[in-house]
Amino acid sequence: MASTTEAPPRKNRVPRRPGDRIFAGVSTGSGVLILVALAGVAVFLVTEAWPALTAPAEDIPGGQGLVFYIWPLLFGTLISAVLALVIAVPLAVAIALFITYYAPRSIAKALGYIIDLLAAVPSIIFGLWGMNVLAPVTVDPASWASEYLGWIPFFAGPPSSTGRTMLVAIIVLAVMVLPIITAVVREAFMQTPQLHEEAALAIGATRWEMIRMAALPFGRSSIIGASMLGLGRALGETMAVAMVLSASAGGITFNLISSDNPPTIAANIALQFPEATGVGIHTLIASGLVLFAITLAVNMIARAVINRRKDFDGAN
């Protein structure tokens, strides 16, 4: 190569060939492209949402302005996601513990694979299942709950006769985020230093005490980070909620079992978008922007928490 022979005699420099330069440029470029795309998501959403932000309140669907349109949706999104997490996180930790510490070694791998498969099931199938199988099943327990547990605001009733309630949406969401949380937590448990576990067992700890002393402290930040990831998923889940929930706009209520439910942002977009026109489209995109901002914040916190654990790995 001519370039190598003419290069000044600096021994420590590796010669830069044109092929190298092109390849490095292309791969750096695609990395930058991803950053640009993410910024583009924000920019395009803002430009398409702008007409709704500046439109007079009467033009927004509902006729009371953007804030009053989005607030019930936001409320529905938050309450469904948070309660789904309340169900899913303890179960996910239990499943991760079961697969890592309780299941026989020979089937533990297969069990992990089954949980991964659950993560791969498309959300539309959970929607169909929630509507057809889960919703009818909850009708009787819901009426029982409203009769005997009606003093809890969640079960105030009157119970829905179709079962397509917030409660079912929450359960479906919990089932859907379960595998994601389980996968991250299981990863952390598998990385628990074996010396810690053996040391705990050697001083006579029972299996549960070993888990409490060695595994749980080690996995704590992973559990928090995984929960945040699951929260991000549950906030953005669209089709399952859109199909399961028979939503009525404007109902801000903690009542989980009545037929009067606040919809979620994502489900509302999916339901309204195909028929929306004009300012309606811009309003929906504005609500999407709110959802984007919230999930972005949640995911950034989640990643920061998970990454922080990586930094402290050496100390263990």
Add this chain to the structure above:
Amino acid sequence: MSTSLTTPQQDPDLNTPLGGVSLTAGQLPRGAAPTTLVAAGLAGLLLWFLADWDIVPCALLAAAAYVVIIYTWSRAVEGPRKATDRFVTAAVSGAFLLALLPLVSVIFTVVSRGVVRFDSEFFTYSMVGVTSEGGGIYHAMMGTLIITGLATLISVPIGMLTAIYLVEYGRGKLAKAITFFVDVMTGIPSIVAGLFAYALFVMMFGPGVRMGMAGAVALSVLMIPTVVRSTEEMLKLVPNELREASYALAVPKWRTILKVVLPTALAGIATGVTLAIARVIGETAPLLVTAGLTDGDNFDPFDGRMTTLSVFSYYEYQSPGLFAEASFDRAWGAALVLIIIVMVLNLVARAISKLFAPKTR
């Protein structure tokens, strides 16, 4: 003779308690837990058959009975620490079984309701002119293949090159920023990705645009981070010795990456890409707002609406029309096709990583 020095051989008597305390004192008899479990299960079955209760309260009652009995028994004999341990074991196993229930129920429902429409018409006809029974998903299957294929064509080069940048070139702030935002991108709600693609295409083609290409772009937004992550993991596994050996032979860096690093990691990358395809092929929400729905065949991603399996299934269920049963059957049929595709892709991914894994020695 040294033998006379040793004391006479005596077998240790394991049966006589040492100091009056048996070695197994303070423990539940062997098989106590399974016996209790079986007893509780039988009691639950009896309630189900004889007292004619629902199966769910029976199962719950049996599980609760097992937990209470084993806990109190163990607490009386073994003490509170072991009792807590047994309680947690029961609770954790129970939670696992509880989580398996929805999976079993989902698969059972989809298969049993989906096979109704597994006939040849279903796979070879589109929905043109179908108002009652019959009709098929040929157009939806082709739409799914085209849109997912285009999304793969967009995401795989970008995703792989980004991963190569991160592993082979990336230093400093830019690499850190890309890693972080790729992680963040995995969490973008699919509907937001759809809105992004819609907004992008509105700027290029005017309002109300629906086309397959927009769907492919939306899916790429969801797919790229998965491809980057899995490729990055695989490239990191390639031993540094291979790179150094290549450099020592004066092979340029880009040729080293292309001829040494990538072939070594190829099986893992293929697995990751297959899993990424499996993840996006079932997406509904982004395609609902970008690709829309049409009854006929449309194989041109730049021209008008394009049906995919998931969107088809959604609309057949959401707006069934006059012949609701036929629509529902089509919806479940499409769902079953979708779930089969996803499962097959998952199995293919496992097979690739098993069969084509590089020989490390």
